[in-house]
Amino acid sequence: MSDVDDKQAASSAAxxxxxxxxxxxxxxxxxxxxxxxxxxxxxxGRNWCAILSGPNAARMERTFLHTRGATVDLxxxxxxxxxxxxxxxxxxxxxxxxxxxxxxxxxxxxxDEMTVERHDTAAQxxxxxxxxxxxxxxxxxxxxxxAAAPVL
Numbered sequence: 001m002s003d004v005d006d007k008q009a010a011s012s013a014a015x016x017x018x019x020x021x022x023x024x025x026x027x028x029x030x031x032x033x034x035x036x037x038x039x040x041x042x043x044x045g046r047n048w049c050a051i052l053s054g055p056n057a058a059r060m061e062r063t064f065l066h067t068r069g070a071t072v073d074l075x076x077x078x079x080x081x082x083x084x085x086x087x088x089x090x091x092x093x094x095x096x097x098x099x100x101x102x103x104x105x106x107x108x109x110x111x112d113e114m115t116v117e118r119h120d121t122a123a124q125x126x127x128x129x130x131x132x133x134x135x136x137x138x139x140x141x142x143x144x145x146x147a148a149a150p151v152l
Contacts, residue, residue, distance in 0.1 A: 024106045024115040032075030032111050038087035038099040039070040045089050049074075052082040052102075057123035074114065080132055081105050082125040083116075104128045 027034060039047050049072040054060035062084070066073040077083060085101040102125040103116040119125035 024117045027103075027114045027116055029074060029108075029110075029112055029114055033071050033073050034114075035070045036067070036072050036085050036087060038085045038101050040087040040089045040099070041070075042089055044091070045087060047087045048084075049086070050084050051077065052084050052122055052126060054126065057121065057126055060122060060126060074108075075110055077105055077108060077114070079105050079107050080129055082119075082122070082129050084122065084125075104132065106132075 036047055036049055039045075047067070047070070049065045049067060050062035051065065052060050052062060065076070065083075072085070074083070081104075083103050083105060085103075087099045089097040089099075091097070100122075102119040102122055104119060104125050105114060105116055107115040117128065119128060
């Protein structure tokens with residue numbers, strides 16, 4: 001094999017290898033505040049940020065956080081809580097275009113940064129928060145996920 005073939009084989013192996021799960025991403029804060037990532041700047045835009053709580057997504061409650069424009073005050077958010085950023089655009093015909101983003105807070109220093117885990121739905125985020133409170137791993141290790149897969 002030539003050097004070119006070796007490089008191509010190495011790059012294809014790297015592309016097909018599954019990504020290792022991460023425990024979260026770090027969001028920068030500015031004095032405990034940040035911009036709403038789902039903010040809609042249109043006059044018919046409806047924006048908010050809330051802490052979600054409750055036993056499940058069907059019976060969840062929202063505690064709205066203080067906002068000014070696109071800036072949200074996250075200084076009261078604690079690890080283990082689920083936060084929802086929302087920005088809905090309402091068309092002239094009254095149809096809503098939803099943009100919701102759910103984060104489970106893993107760690108925060110209250111002023112400079114917050115470590116979060118993204119989720120697609122409120123149900124997934126609330127389930128991850130319950131598992132975190134029980135002490136279960138939020139993201140299963142790759143070996144566990146591979147071992148749990150049935151072999152056909």
